[in-house]
Amino acid sequence: GTINHYAAVQATISNPSGNQFGDITSDYALSKTGTKKALITGHFVGQAVAPHSFFTQSILLNDRKLMAGDYSLKWTAKSGDFSWTKTLAFHYSGHLPKNTLQPVVNKPKTKAPDNPQLPWIITGIAIALLLILTGTWGWSTWHRRHNQ
Template identity: 30%
Template sequence: MTFFKTIKYCLTIVFMVTLISICDRAYADGMGYSVQAVIPENQIDQSKTYFDLKMTPGQTQNIELEIKSSSEETLNLAVVPYIGTTNQNGELEYSVEPEKNDSTLVYPITRLISGQQKVTLKPKETKRVTFTLKMPKKAFEGKIVGGFNVYDEANDATNESKSKKNDVQIKNVFSVVIGIQLRENLDKIKPELKLNTVKASLFNYRTAITANIQNIKSDFVKDLAVTAKIRKNGSSKVLYEAEKTEMAMAPNSNFNFPISLENQELAAGSYDLEIVAHSNEDEWAFTKKFTISDEEAARLNEEAVELEHETSNKLIWIISLAVGLITILLLVIFFLVWRRRK
């Protein structure tokens, strides 16, 4: 099997004003600019430097970002709003466009905010960028979250390099993200998780079982810990297990929790998955049956890297056994010859 030809690895240096940020301004280190949220009067906590806005149904409001150049060159920046999601590592993500919005996300923030903008900054120049925010006419409970991603267009276009060694493609995107959170009241929402599809997959090009965990409520799930165990149908023996703590999920989002097979081949068959998730005082327990087909196992095993093939392990075991038997036979023959001569 050939080594994978192309890995697109996005190295994103994000200096993000998060919900617990104490910084006044977000900097793109070495990129020559900084970004600051211009805090409006309806900010829930004026000491915070991300947008945390108290809104009303149907409200229209302009919000501003202040971008300051520290560069000696002209900068061409893009300012792009994104929805808040949860990435495959169980981390909050504000700079990636999902292939598909979560099924429970009624109001993606990108539908409420005017579209992306281009900004040209002369050396040492400061500009304000204005976005128009229009709330849904119908009242909602919980939080609508996202972020403004600010990056240099020249960097995005040209910082895609290919390493000749191993034919690996690396893309570097340096950016700043300013968070935004919208709510119409301060009522607390009890979190609720759901287990969706369980299937054989590849995680970082290695064999795994992924379990899709969904936050179906419009609030964050914090301090999330997940333990997962996989068994053959009807068996009590645990074949694979995984545990991860200190994760978080964005409102109305989902991610694929991976259970690594430790570079072992996927085997066709029927399995049981058991998952227990904790977040502060809340706990969820799920069980789900799933099946891996012969075709699915063969395809994923072919695409996986650093796979320990079962046939190779058996061959090594057979050779080792044969060498051992031959060694014992030679010792017996030597002993018998030695006794006869004596």
């Protein structure tokens, strides 16, 4: 599926019990069915699930492309003394919605322009403001003393 128009694997996590679980730590591994090598792994911390509720956890694919085929997602979660393990099998057709964006990239595409004069410009403006404030204070003090 997609999350915010980015390709992702989504898993729904539910809590059918009347207990609230907090500080959940979960690990996942996505692999092709029949292989043990994980294509994508991940780790989430600090999650919580309210009683009788569910939420969808999204695993962004980023620059990885999944080929059409059968996959399995192994999910392990732990909260205090409780732990759960679930393996989900699913089929991926190889097609994503047309509005899917390009992978999330953490690096900027172009380097930010380097402007060595910027610190000097900021310093000059700060000094000018300081002189204006000092001059205004000095003039008002002098003017007040001479008008008395």
